[in-house]
Amino acid sequence: MRIIVNGEPRELPDGASVAQAVAAVTxxxxxxxxxxxxxxxxxxxxxxTTLREADRLEVLTAVQGG
Amino acid sequence: MTETTDDTAADALVIAGEEIGSRLIMGTGGAPSMQVLREALTASGTALTTVAMRRVDPSARGSVLDVLTGCGIRVLPNTAGCFTAGEAVLTAKMAREALGTNWVKLEVIADERTLLPDPIELVEAAEQLVDDGFVVLPYTNDDPVLAHRLEQLGCAAVMPLGSPIGSGLGIRNPHNIELIVERAGVPVILDAGLGTASDAALAMELGCDAVLLATAVTRAQSPARMAAAMRHAVEAGRLARLAGRIPKRRYAQASSPFEGLASS
Known part of the structure; x- marks a missing residue:
């Protein structure tokens, strides 16, 4: 299954959760x-929360700014 | 009651019912390293400091959150970089989830060249966030009408710009800032464009309740030294405002008596 995490396509096993996708990037x-x-x-x-093909997931954190 | 001199404890900044320990609110953008940032924040005496929300970067070294936690400074997430109300609202909600605060510095900009606020999108985003229970601190144009509208729809403060973000041009329209202060029933925080200590003092002398600045400190040649200068400037400007300045006069007024002069 291919989903978009922070704008980049990423292969994850079918039925993968948001937690698994987040763990892949941080x-x-x-x-x-x-x-x-x-x-x-x-x-x-x-x-x-399980993901589906072509879902878009954004994973944000605090950075220097403002 | 005796007249206070520099009793800042009795003159605390209060936003949305919460006391903030300094009238200098800092940003974290532009510091060359976490160490420089830590030293500057400490020298500034700030109690509230902004961060931006961005996609996680697996290669990032050190976290700005660790610096703020280590300094005991409360975090204020912003929506910098958002061009639409929709983007700003989503960013604010993600900041609330990530950082556990419902306070947000709401920033909705019109274009990258000026970074000026887009007033239409700003009002739309502010309405949605206030309805959703956020404590909204909007970065706004130095427009008294817009500032009043933002207050009316429930913003906890208004944050007019002195001049464009990072420009160091100071307060280009002091009269508008005075008009905003005169009418405001919520704190007025001068946000953006300050270049040096006298700009911060002027903001406070005009009656602003606080200033928010980043670039003037983080990109100064000596950030910690400039942070200390800003701290003193904000305190000096606040005291001068409370003290009540003398009226401006067209001609001199002698400060020494004319009587009793020696005659030749």
């Missing part, structure tokens, strides 16, 4: 948020 245990197709997925729901 090891950070906190300070990270995920949005699936422009909707925030609460961290408590990452494990239970």
């Amino acid at each position: 090891a950070a245990a906190s300070g990270v948020a995920a949005a699936l197709n422009d909707e925030v997925v609460r961290r408590s729901a990452w494990e239970a």
